[in-house]
């Protein structure tokens with residue numbers, strides 16, 4: 001089934017009886033050429049590109065719950081390529097390019113909306129940092145415009161410009177940044193992978209990884225043993241537990257990140273706005289809800305819910321920046337489990353076990369990475385070599401100290417990002 | 418989340434700062450080698466369930482605490498002074 005305007009029109013006129021499920025619900029086969037553990041955004045995109053770019057179609061995605069039930073369906077959907085360090089710059093740039101062609105490629109409306117992102121700055125120092133980042137973005141071939149206070153005011157008239165503590169001096173504007181519909185991204189990749197023959201197996205928890213003579217031979221699951229010579233661990237916040245099944249300890253600590261949404265309002269926030277000094281960022285969903293968040297709660301957690309101090313902190317910052325949101329009613333808050341790495345940058349690499357690959361460390365920014373992460377993970381699993389835009393995402397960089405990517409400049413230690 | 422500080426009594430989580438896994442109390446020998454130091458500095462068990470971690474009571478008595486806490490329920494099971502834990506060699 002292909003989606004098109006004509007198809008929608010036809011279905012609309014004939015009672016919408018012609019829509020089919022977007023993917024099959026197959027039983028697991030006893031053996032595959034490769035299995036991917038985790039049916040989030042990264043696992044599904046890995047499967048899609050393994051099939052599409054590398055012709056590997058005898059593969060399966062094993063998901064313990066339902067597709068897209070993890071962080072890929074819990075995030076605040078910001079998509080951007082405004083990184084400042086080699087390693088991240090080329091990777092996220094590649095990801096944004098893939099985003100720009102994604103809907104055509106998947107024949108799926110992921111509602112990618114390049115509404116622009118503005119990172120505010122408040123002092124000479126933060127202005128210089130923004131200018132440096134803007135130059136890094138431009139050098140990478142992406143777009144960045146340094147706005148002064150009046151420039152920000154034109155775009156964002158509703159901010160409080162009289163605030164003394166963090167006066168708005170300007171902003172780093174990234175017009176190609178924006179948002180996308182998170183669930184649709186998971187569904188689009190799932191459908192694309194399924195159409196190419198990939199088995200998407202839900203309610204299938206991996207409980208063990210079988211290793212013989214230093215080589216991976218398969219996995220134990222709640223739906224039986226599945227053999228495979230190549231296994232990718234793509235489980236985000238659950239990376240620690242899954243790696244432990246292979247006897248590994250990872251440089252990952254899982255933390256909770258919260259987000260919030262208000263009742264639906266008329267369009268009022270046209271961009272994504274970030275207020276780094278206050279730990280607050282916001283956008284408006286197409287349904288009208290103001291979607292916002294801030295920092296992680298800063299303690300290890302698997303609860304998928306946070307505590308009140310962080311909620312309070314985020315909302316205080318929001319009301320300081322744009323007092324008008326104080327009038328909106330908050331509808332929901334929720335949390336997700338973040339795979340935090342010591343330097344705040346991700347890992348896409350081989351492990352010491354032959355055939356076992358790891359994809360983790362996405363921290364609070366892995367949604368925008370979904371296309372490139374799958375692209376590079378597929379390349380690595382198919383060819384054994386890192387893809388050229390992910391060569392720096394090495395697992396051993398913490399041990400050797402070579403190639404750390406600490407965007408915030410706070411140090412490559414846990415609990416600093 | 419409330420933490421029962423042995424010196425101050427039960428206090429709100431806002432008064433404390435999380436300082437990571439309590440393995441920081443078992444600092445390896447300086448010559449132990451890259452692998453051991455990498456394990457100590459970066460690699461984590463990262464358990465879903467009970468875990469021991471360091472918290473700093475910065476808005477209270479400034480004591481360092483070893484908190485046994487469940488990462489799935491956020492329940493705090495036990496709070497000890499880090500000094501006591503270290504001296505007992507636990």
Ligand SMILES: Cc1cc2nc3c(=O)[nH]c(=O)nc-3n(C[C@H](O)[C@H](O)[C@H](O)COP(=O)(O)OP(=O)(O)OC[C@H]3O[C@@H](n4cnc5c(N)ncnc54)[C@H](O)[C@@H]3O)c2cc1C
Pocket residue numbers: 037038039040041042043062063064065066067068069070071072073074075076077078079204205206207234235236237238242257258259293334335336337338362363364365366367368369
């Ligand atoms: C509140 C919040 C806001 C965020 N905002 C943004 C944002 O604005 N922009 C951005 O770029 N990023 C954002 N992120 C981060 C982003 O959502 C994550 O980095 C990304 O989704 C993680 O990758 P994933 O989609 O593959 O993870 P997930 O969707 O979590 O996928 C992992 C999957 O693995 C499965 N799994 C785990 N263990 C097993 C097992 N043993 N067997 C089988 N399956 C298993 C899980 O059930 C899960 O479905 C945010 C995250 C949160 C929580």
Ligand SMILES: [Zn+2]
Pocket residue numbers: 422423424425426474477478479480
């Ligand atoms: Zn105290």
